[in-house]
């Protein structure tokens with residue numbers, strides 16, 4: 606039996622793409638369910654973020670600014686510094702210090718700066734991208750955990766609606782990505 610902790614994350618969470626009806630249905634089916642939602646900060650109102658923060662089985666993490674195609678791939682030092690200061694000033698009480706660039710596409714400059722500022726960097730090594738050494742890296746390939754990765758919306762094959770039955774069948778001990786920090 607697979608007794609590894611289950612770590613569930615869904616990408617592309619924001620005000621009008623929230624999947625909350627389905628998430629609440631999964632929660633009612635699955636004992637101890639919790640998940641990390643990669644949140645597009647520039648597409649959320651602060652009121653929405655504060656409301657979601659009050660749900661104790663959801664944690665939010667950073668997923669770029671507006672989710673333009675490849676937006677973070679082209680960010681320079683000034684851009685990522687601005688993003689981090691914006692995070693520190695507005696979001697740090699509500700959103701975890703975890704960052705995943707849209708489409709898993711970052712660059713060395715932003716990863717180094719995020720690392721310097723204590724962010725966990727979410728990475729998918731299947732993409733084959735070289736990444737500088739960073740202290741906290743969460744990868745889908747880490748075999749210590751059972752990683753379940755999906756999207757709020759359908760279209761990638763792992764959306765809440767597309768894989769609803771599978772998500773409802775999960776059993777085990779669930780962990781937020783933030784709870785892995787000391788082990789990464």
Ligand SMILES: [Zn+2]
Pocket residue numbers: 616617668672706707708
């Ligand atoms: Zn995304």
